[in-house]
Amino acid sequence: MRVAAWLALLVAAGVAMAWLVMPSNDATITTLAQTTKAPVGSVSVNQIAQTDLPPEGTRSLFDHLIAQNDGLPYPFDKLVKLLQDQHPEAALPVNVMIPHGRSLLKGLANNAHPRVLIAADFELANKAGGLGLRPRGQLFMGFVENAHEIEVLSYNEVAGRFEFQLVQNYCAGCVPRIVYAKRAICTTCHQGGGPIFPQRPWNETNAQPDIAAAIEKARGNDKPYLSLPIHNALSSPDRFDQLTDEGNFINVTQRLWLDGCGEAGNDCRRILLKLALLYRDSPGSFDPEQPLAQQLRALQAKHFPEDGIAVPESDLFNRDPLAEQRGIKGWWHKLTTREIQFGEGALNNEDLDAFEQLPKLPARLDPLTRRAPKALLRSTDIDGVYGVAALFSSADIEALSERADFQPKALMALVDKLPDTTFAPKPVSRVAFMRALLGSEIPYCCLSVADMSPPQASGEPALVIEQHAVLKDFEAHCFACHRGNPAKRLNFMAGSDEASVLARIEAKTEIRDALDWSRYAGTEKENTLMPPRDSIQYDELMATGDSGAASLQRMREAVPSLFGF
Structure with a gap:
């Protein structure tokens, strides 16, 4: 009896201590969306729009791909195949399944119909007719079949930002709508304006055998779901995690390019591009202490923000939904938390009231909780070099090397010949610089919006048919x-x-x-x-x-x- 009493006391004390140290996450999405403000006065804020719709004359990579496909494929298997067909080796997009996750639509996902995440992971060769597509780290989708909605995060090459979109009414017999979501709502979780994903060992995903087994049992077979494998290797969430980190750093790269070099830092951006091309051409022989890198540091020191440039935390703490149901932790979880019943909560990404009535996750696991930066970069850091280098494909570097007769000095000379206006404070663009360095308006699939219909905003009313049957x-x-x-x-x-x-x-x-x-x-x-x-x-x-x-x-x-x- 004494042992049992002591155990009970220890458990109670541990619970009490947990409540004392647990961070609070009482704020709602609506409140967070209203109170989260972008920094004012910086070059990047002035140059990279934060509007829901993309800046005029620009569109997301997803829009371009759908327009060139003549429309949105249905069902989801065909959308997966669209990406697979683009891949030079016809490989499936990187994919994971999460039956018990943390998204707005978590109440509509379950073992029988898990949330499916896919990401593009390829780059195409350049051809005489144009630059090859490079969607690696720039295109992500999440689909919950029971919600009839796809969440899309894809890069906008011209605007220098990721776009948040929804494909609504995505179901048999429905009229789908591709809309741009409310950006302030999306960035309550996507706090860096880019992709996010849990940390290893990714216990939420079907790379964990128990999760995959639960999906297989609920579906009654081990056949692919939406053309994707139910049983997955850990390499899949590992690669997905890498791609989200790469995508997340694109936004940081834009800040380093614009804010790190400043409004008048054209010479700084020129050197930054030089170093990026040198690094991309030969990472193994790149010397971060070389004279050119020291010049970059000296120029950054003149313009770099005093409080540094943050690298947003795109990694969520690992969550183990099955462990939450086991042992003392599971007992306490069931005792203190109402279980979400399938179908509860938001029916779509606009149904915030219903989502906020659901039981909250512990703050440590909740993507709504404000996350400290992953790192804080200073003027002595040259991470912008690596970020700009990552924008170029292997084929790009081959083309530039050939143009420079495979001589690094000649490549640097090409950069020196570019007009000063080329380095004016605007988002860094792989396509823009390839055109400038090759001296040709080489075509690219995903820039022109001349043949595209106007973008639609989330919340615009659907057509109501009353008079013309x-x-x-x-x-x-x-x-x-x-x-x-x-x-x-x-x-x-x-x-x-x-x-x-x-x-x-x-x-x-x-x-x-x-x-x-x-x-x-x-x-x-x-x-x-x-x-x-x-x-x-x-x-x-x-x-x-x-x-x-x-x-x-x-x-x-x-x-x-x-x-x-």
Whole structure:
């Protein structure tokens, strides 16, 4: 009895001590979003926008990829394949599954339908026709199937920042919407404005055998989920962690380029680029104490912020959701915390009130808790060299070396020849400098927005159809591809009200032929018919039989014929 009493006393004392030392996380997302302010007066703040929508004339990497694909693939397996097809070795994107996580949509993920995270991890070779795509560390997605929503974090090359986007209504028979999320909400967790991920050993993920086994049991088999493996190796979250660290440091690199060299620091940025190219060309022989590096330190000393430049902490403390259910810790957890029932909480990323009613995680594990910087850089540090170097691909360095006859001095001479305006205080861009150094406006896939439809902000109302019933047919069979499509030429069913949408449909006379399956099926024009045979809209249309045929006829009749009879 005495031993039991002492144990009880020790447990109680330990719990009391835990409450004393535990940091507080009482603030809500809404409060944090309102109180988190960007530093004022710095060059980077003036040059890198913090608006929800991307700066005019710029778009996210995700938007460019979707526009070039002619639309958003569905289901998610096809979106995974889109990235896989881009990979030079046709490898799957880096992927992990988290059934019991910490995202806004954690209440809608479970063992049967875990949250799926994917990240691009490749760079393409440059060709005569243009620079190769380099999305490594610049494109991340999270998908919770039960929420019908994809969270997208992708880099904006021109704006020098990551964009936060949502693909809403991503489900069978739904009209998906690609929108830009409220940035202040996203950065309550993504405190550095970039990707985040837990630390090793990643007990939340399916790289842990017990988590993978729980997913397999809940799903009733070990077959891939959304074309991704249920059982994963530790190398997958390890690589995902590396990619998020790389992405997180891009934002730091922009600050080092802009704030570290200052408004008038064009000469500082020129030397920074030189050192970055030298390091990228031969990391093993790079001397961080060489005279050129000392020049950079001297120039940074003139402009560097007095309080330094912080490297935000992108690593969350490891969480072990299964251990929380075991032993004394599990007993105490169940005693003091109401378990989240599946389906509770936010149904989407805009449902903050429902999320904030859920039991809070311990502050140490909560991504909302303010995290101390990973490091604080000073003017004597030359980390900007490594950050700028990481923006260039191996193919870039090969092309520049060839241009300089494989002579480092000649490469430095190319940088010296660039006009001073090239180093004006604006975000550092791999593409911009490759064009400048090669002396050519070499094409790149993901810059021009001339052929893209306007970006949409989160919270904009969806089209409400009340007067023109035929729009219901278009909504069911056509809106998924032709309303909200980033490609301008395919976005011809856009519009804020019924009248404008119908007017745009009526002006597209090609619709009559595109919907005439009875005439053109089996002919050489079949590949122009809509909905396409490989789409879910086609399957749903054919499954309705006579009802589908009547829907096609109504849509055709809504569009005036070429001759008006």
